[in-house]
Amino acid sequence: MNLSILLLLIISHLICDFIFQSQYILNMRFSKSFKDSLIGNAIHGLTHFCTMLLILIIYISIYKSSKLNYIYYFEILFCIAFLHSIIDEIKTFIVKLKPSFESSIFIFITDQLIHISIIVMLTSDLNISNISNLLISIINNYPYNIRMLDRWLIVGIIFLSCTWGTGVFIRKYIQAINLKLYRKLIDKKLVIVKSVKETDIGSPNGGFTIGILERIFILLVMAIGQPSMVGFVLTAKSIARFKKMDDSNFAEYFIIGTFISFILAISGGIIIKTLQVIPVIK
Template structure:
């Protein structure tokens, strides 16, 4: 319980300090001036103060142990946050550096919460969860609906439509949309929320109706319908199989 409370509080503090209490001008200053950016040090200080307040509050609730733990936790967050943000300032601006940046911060927070709460059994519990058959089958399902399913659906569409391709769309947009669509559908199926699958299909139909009506192209309409139905069929089959295997 104490670990969960501390972890949640630290994550909330990180979100507030990183997104709500950091103006875009600070980010631009860091990206242009790097280690010379004064705003970077101010941002790190905000994270340090936030961490110190959270850890102090947590210590008071769950039994005061040592002020050095608060100082140590604050120093760890400030130093690691400075190094991670500094490294990000030299990277190319995009979604991948952003994801790695946030994952690095969350990893620090996780290790910090484990240390402060003396939760030594955490890694054992995580390892047991990772090697559980149900977890492995779910992982297998998500892997199948991404690249392998995309290849299968593309091959089926090329065979059925004799090489027809929709022009005027973004490169690989259809494949990316299909992958995201199957991830959402599989998630709904694994959670036994089949109504969510119906909602997803209805929402997609609403967005595509205008394009298909305006194009007045029967081949395009059939192509979209075939792609959608193939995607749904493959995902339903995989999802139901995973539910059966992990039962």
């Protein structure tokens, strides 16, 4: 297994699932129309294939990896994208049966684990022993067997997971809490409409974008060894949301989201800081 290619494909997966996937594609994927959902999942799968292919081409051109079997990896990328579309179509079918599952944290985590597992399995020639041998090799030789490129790719995975990935996770978690009492009504295809005051309407995805920026800041200050600066983010958020804190529901969701965001971002920052002291090989 080429560890660099595995890490690159995981990065590609995170980019396509959390950054490139627009609300329009999501609406198509979970449309009531079978045709629309099929097209939406196919487009999403094609996006994964094109992104993986582009990243692999860049990797080959930079490192001039003439030893790679191009046809083999092209087939691998096609299989990953095809299986991704199939799994997403199954997920769409499940959500259509039980609409409340669309905001399920369990479904979200399981879906991501399956996709990443497929990437690992296919890049390991579907051989469990190859994966176990790689893990044993890493453990036995730690910390002397990591390349500079691989270290930066791991940092990239942590960055994407702690910023966009965490943002999607928090959004789904808050939705799951908010709709917990209404699951039966949702599964019966009853629409719940929540009135929104004009003064409550902010910029589209404003909170999501702010969350990404705060986690980028936390990752940076943890990476440079200045964890005390994390308090600046909490102070800034508290001041910005001070007036809304009178709403107990908002305050609870704000605190829950903030703690999840901080815990995952600080954890990611600790890992990045640890990677900095690991010796590298060329």
